[in-house]
Amino acid sequence: MTEGLESDVESTDDIAERRNELATRVRTHAGEIARELAVLQGGDYGQEEFETDGGSWTLKYEAGDVQYLRFDPKSGSETYVVSSQQPPEPEALETAMADYGSFVAAYNEYVRSFDGLLEDVPDDFPEVESTAELVAERDRIVERIREVGNAMASELYRYEGEYGTYATTVAGTRWELKWDGDAVSYLRVGGSDGTYLLSQYGPPSAPEVRRLADDVGSFVEAFNEHVDDLESDLSRVSFDESI
Known part of the structure; x- marks a missing residue:
């Protein structure tokens, strides 16, 4: 009856540490995207949604920093990869990170879609009359x-x-x-x-x-x-x- 009590309990420290390290790196990287979006949109806060083959990513930013990054896969439950709460479960984070590269690619494509947008905008304006x-x-x-x-x-x-x-x-x-x-x-x-x-x-x-x-x-x-x-x-x- 006491045989099970004598068995060693497997530690999750290594898994949690790896999860936390990865979540921190994602926050830093997604924060760069948030700052770029804030500069592009010309506001202190907002959000953008990016579609990938694996699902939908929503990045919300405020004051030039990421508030949350949410991944909603085409199959399964949504995951807050970055949030103000605790990091996601390791398995959910692993699923999201498998599609993270596609998210970044979708963001880059979004930015490139603005190439040449302002080329034909005139910057020679009429003289302003003095009052x-x-x-x-x-x-x-x-x-x-x-x-x-x-x-x-x-x-x-x-x-x-x-x-x-x-x-x-x-x-x-x-x-x-x-x-x-x-x-x-x-x-x-x-x-x-x-x-x-x-x-x-x-x-x-x-x-x-x-x-x-x-x-x-x-x-x-x-x-x-x-x-x-x-x-x-x-x-x-x-x-x-x-x-």
Whole structure:
């Protein structure tokens, strides 16, 4: 009854070591293919499938390195030759490696299929027109509007306090100027989703400046009428020195 217990147990260390060495070499080699695919496709991640006489190989890559290499034979179960999990079973790895050379050949054929693809693509392009003159004129107009806005801000600061907003309607559109001290903070046309003719950020586009610049004069006229009304109100205030 104890005869079997006295028999030596065969070690699988050599098989496991050989399997691990082979899996490491495949990972390194497949990683080269993954990097080449990433360069070819122009992205950090993706996957490609390659057909061989023995089955189908799918290589998925991310950040220029192989994520997994899966072999799906025409007969039998699929095998993850390379993965983030443990290496495949030795027998499954042996089956896959018998077709691995065909996988590499399929990859090489895939790359060669792009030979000459870009030969007839023109690399002589039309001259790009400069926007420098248009931008300079846009900036000149915006700077002039800013000068006017600062002048208005200075008056509002003197009349109404450190900061605030002045709003009116010009040609059916809301114009709002915000001041902070004696300087304009912004000039917005069209409500909260409107165009900022003046702001702490960049200037508006040239078409927007062209569309709105003609109404700046009307906005200033409305402001002047506002100031006149303020002066008129103040002129009606009396003070009896005898009080």
